[in-house]
Amino acid sequence: MEVSTMQSLELIKDIYNVDQLLSGKSYIQELVHRLAKALNVKYVMVGHAIEPEQKSIQTDFLWAGDGFVPNVVYELADTPCTHVICGTRVNCYNSQVQLAFPKDRMLQDMNIESYIGAPFLHTDGGLIGLLVIMDEHPFKNPAMLSSVVEFFAARIGTEYRRLAAEDSLLRIKESLEQLVQERTAELQQAFASLQQTQKQLISQEKLATIGRITFGIAHELKNPLNIIINASEILQTEDLDPDSFKKAADMIQQHSLRANDIITNMLKQARQESSxxxxxxxxxxxxxxxxxxxxxxxxxxxxxxxxxxxxxxxxxxxxxxxxxxxxxxxxxxxxxxxxxxxxxxxxxxxxxxxxxxxxxxxxxxxxxxxxxxxxxxxxxxxxxxxxxxxxxxxxxxxxxxxxxxxxxxxxxxxxxxxxxxxxxxxxxxxxxxxxxxxxxxxxxx
Ligand SMILES: Nc1ncnc2c1ncn2[C@@H]1O[C@H](COP(=O)(O)OP(=O)(O)O)[C@@H](O)[C@H]1O
Ligand SMILES: [Mg+2]
Known part of the structure; x- marks a missing residue:
């Protein structure tokens, strides 16, 4: 194995030794910190392309000198990053990068001499963002640095994809929760109106039942009452023989008792008891x-x-x-x-x-x-x-x-x-x- 390959493997191993409990943004942040220290470069930057045109980059982690500085947005045109996002796996300007990109004000302002950038991609090959290292001096071992940057760009890409997946899961969960809340509210409303309708139906049914019972009692009583009326007319007949008198009186008694039974039974039915x-x-x-x-x-x-x-x-x-x-x-x-x-x-x-x-x-x-x-x-x-x-x-x-x-x-x-x-x-x-x-x-x- 070549010396530079050996070295880069050692470096990768060293940088990669990040606290494995970290994940997501804090993991990437720690990685950026370690990259800056281990590679001994002044700038390390991780940013994502701004959708939908991908004409500019929003940095998410920006290491400068001895710490993180506030993030920036910059146009891609006329910067070495354009080449990175054009699909080149890794872009290296070992020295005099400002000469290659004279219009890039940021390179001048930051006094940049050397630049290595690598993209990280979606699984379908589309661009997510890039990892860049820059320094004020020429790189001493650009081949080794390029392979380290390429490796970690891929690793950071994995983390970005995971974050995006988590994010969309969270959004799905939120919209599901909202849907559940909406449906629950609808159901509650439907339930309340059902209860209201049920109450109305019950009171209508009660009224109907009362009407039915009254009607039923009247109908059922008509019969024995007719018999009682007829028998009482017989009782008023002059010179009525004792036999007929007894028969008529018996009829009155029996049918009065029947009328009584009818009422008792109807009332029982009304109370929904077995008759x-x-x-x-x-x-x-x-x-x-x-x-x-x-x-x-x-x-x-x-x-x-x-x-x-x-x-x-x-x-x-x-x-x-x-x-x-x-x-x-x-x-x-x-x-x-x-x-x-x-x-x-x-x-x-x-x-x-x-x-x-x-x-x-x-x-x-x-x-x-x-x-x-x-x-x-x-x-x-x-x-x-x-x-x-x-x-x-x-x-x-x-x-x-x-x-x-x-x-x-x-x-x-x-x-x-x-x-x-x-x-x-x-x-x-x-x-x-x-x-x-x-x-x-x-x-x-
Ligand atoms: N024996 C019968 N001969 C002819 N029609 C009958 C007979 N029994 C019942 N019906 C018919 O059935 C209907 C319902 O009978 P019912 O329930 O006893 O009520 P209602 O006698 O008060 O009309 C009657 O109106 C009649 O048309
Ligand atoms: Mg009848």
Whole structure:
């Protein structure tokens, strides 16, 4: 190995021995300091080209004599640095550099005699900046100095690239943070307006529920009240026989109790409690009794006299565990619709017409099936899909509320049963209810 190569390696090793804990700007600063001392030159300068035209240099570290001095900006034109940035790896003016660049005032002012500069580059080859050493005397060993400057320019370039990467990461982080803040604010706003909307919806829903309950109570009470009114009219009949008197009084009592039950249940529903504790009931007795009671209260005397009522109950129906008042209401709502449809058809005036209502009760394994079928006006196909909707009625105002089937379906479903309705306009309507009917043993298990 040549002496100068040996020397430059030794020098590089010596300068390179920077505190390894340093990084970034303090690392470069320390390197510049060491370069000045080890190479024994007056000036060491590290600067970057000012974007976008790269026509001038902004120094970042400027060593002069025995310390760092304030940084400067200088035009590249007519300075030895132009050659450096033109892509020459390393540019060396061993002496009389001022003669080569007579227009460079800085060289004159600083009394510079010798100059070595090397660029450091982006990974794609573009210029980042340069490392320059200058002195007031000619360099004694320019070849060695050139290789040292070239080496450290590359090392400083690495540090610059790292700083730039850190900087852009920081900017990305900041813009991300800002984005997160903006999005959080948007979300908070959306959440607040959602809460507001929810509050409004809740209060609207409360109002609607109150309306619904009031309407429901009125609808449900109309039925027993009619019966009570009719029975009380019977009581006023002159010369009433004791038997009829007792029947009418019984009716008043039973239906007053039913009205009371209805109110209690409606209030429970309003408080969103389950309507009633299930109890073991004899479905056939309940159907029989309520149909009978309902028909006796019929005010349409023509319908009452012409109506044919068939009730077919399979023998040996077991007790069912159900919400009894709820199911009775279902049944009465359905019968009420049938009688309305029968009266409507009857009053169309066809003489040969016989209004008929057929009620059946069967038991299959695990469930009971109740059917109520009438040969009244039936339901037009276009209405059929909606008849169980809340407030859906085809009856004139004052005659229908559109709540009967809605309540009926809900009550059946609350009792884990199923509800279906089929019809043919002008021919028949049939409602089928299936209710679970487990054995007592199954219930206990
Ligand atoms: N047995 C039936 N025969 C004919 N139409 C019926 C029958 N049952 C229900 N409907 C139709 O279903 C609609 C909804 O019934 P419902 O919910 O009880 O309300 P409402 O009886 O107050 O009209 C009735 O308006 C009627 O059009
Ligand atoms: Mg009805």
């Amino acid at each position: 009633q504790q299930p109890e073991w009931i004899n479905l056939s007795a309940m159907l029989d009794r309520s149909l009978d009671m309902y028909l006796r209260s019929l005010t349409d005397t023509e319908l009452r006299s012409r109506l044919r009522k068939n009730i077919a109950i399979s023998p040996g129906i077991k007790a069912c565990l159900l919400d009894a008042p709820g199911i009775e209401r279902v049944f009465i709502n359905i019968v009420d619709n049938s009688l309305y449809a029968l009266a409507a058809k009857m009053h169309q005036g066809e003489n040969s017409y016989t209004p008929e209502i057929n009620v059946t009760l069967n038991q299959e394994s695990g469930f009971c099936r109740i059917t109520v079928r009438d040969n009244g006006i039936g339901i037009a196909l276009k209405h059929l899909p909606n008849v169980c909707d809340e407030f859906y009625t085809t009856k004139p105002a004052g005659e229908g509320t559109g709540l009967g089937l809605w309540i009926a379906k809900q009550n059946v479903e609350k009792n884990r049963g199923s509800f279906s309705i089929t019809s043919e306009e002008d021919v028949f309507t049939e409602v089928i209810i299936e209710l679970p009917n487990p054995t007592e043993l199954e219930v206990q298990a």
